[in-house]
Amino acid sequence: MPAIAPLPVxxxxRHVRLEPLSPDHLDDLFAAGGGDDEVWRWQGGPTPRTVQELGEKLTTLLAEARRGVYVPFAVIHLGSGRAIGWTTYLDVDVTDERLEIGWTWYGRAHWRSAVNTEAKLLLIGHAFEELGMGRVQLKTDHLNVRSQEAIARLGARREGVLRRHRRRPDGTWRDSVYFSLLAEEWPEAKSRLAARL
Known part of the structure; x- marks a missing residue:
C-alpha cells in the first residue's frame, strides 16, 4: 500500500495516551517541565520560565502544524490524566515513505519510566502499520548521550553524524546523530519494546 501522511489522531x-496537542494542555505541560533547564537543555531556545513563555513555544509549534510541518501530540500520563510532555511527527515524505519523530520532551519525573518506550512504540507502530512508512528516523545532539542511549534502546540503528548541523541557542554548533528503524526491522523491535513494558 502507498504511504499516507499522518493526521492528528x-x-x-497502557501507560500513556498520545492526543493532538492543543492550548488546553498548556498548564499541565508547564507543571511537568516548565522552568526546568535539564528538560529544555537540548530543545533549542531558552528554557520557558513562565506559562506565557511555554505558551509561545506551543503556539509556534501549532502554527507549524497548521502549515503541515509537524503533527504534534500531547503525551498524557494515564495514571494522572495530565499532559507531561509533547512529541511530534516531522519531516514527512510520503513519496519516499519516511518520517521523523522528534521535538520530544517529558517532565523529568517521567524520565527512565515506561513513558518514552510506550510513546515511541505507539508512534513507530502507527507509522509502519497504519501509515505505510518504510523508514522512521530520529536524531539528537551529539552531546546528548542520554537521548542517544534511549533511541538505541528502541532498536534504532545509529547511521551517522551530520557535522555542524545546527546552531545552538548559545551560538555553538551542534552535530546531529541520526538513527533509523526500517519497516522490516519493526516486528523484532516491537516485540522487544513490548517485552520491556
Whole structure:
C-alpha cells in the first residue's frame, strides 16, 4: 500500500495516551517541565520560565502544524490524566515513505519510566502499520548521550553524524546523530519494546 501522511489522531497504550496537542494542555505541560533547564537543555531556545513563555513555544509549534510541518501530540500520563510532555511527527515524505519523530520532551519525573518506550512504540507502530512508512528516523545532539542511549534502546540503528548541523541557542554548533528503524526491522523491535513494558 502507498504511504499516507499522518493526521492528528489519538493513540492509546497502557501507560500513556498520545492526543493532538492543543492550548488546553498548556498548564499541565508547564507543571511537568516548565522552568526546568535539564528538560529544555537540548530543545533549542531558552528554557520557558513562565506559562506565557511555554505558551509561545506551543503556539509556534501549532502554527507549524497548521502549515503541515509537524503533527504534534500531547503525551498524557494515564495514571494522572495530565499532559507531561509533547512529541511530534516531522519531516514527512510520503513519496519516499519516511518520517521523523522528534521535538520530544517529558517532565523529568517521567524520565527512565515506561513513558518514552510506550510513546515511541505507539508512534513507530502507527507509522509502519497504519501509515505505510518504510523508514522512521530520529536524531539528537551529539552531546546528548542520554537521548542517544534511549533511541538505541528502541532498536534504532545509529547511521551517522551530520557535522555542524545546527546552531545552538548559545551560538555553538551542534552535530546531529541520526538513527533509523526500517519497516522490516519493526516486528523484532516491537516485540522487544513490548517485552520491556
Amino acid at each position: 489519538t493513540l492509546t497504550g
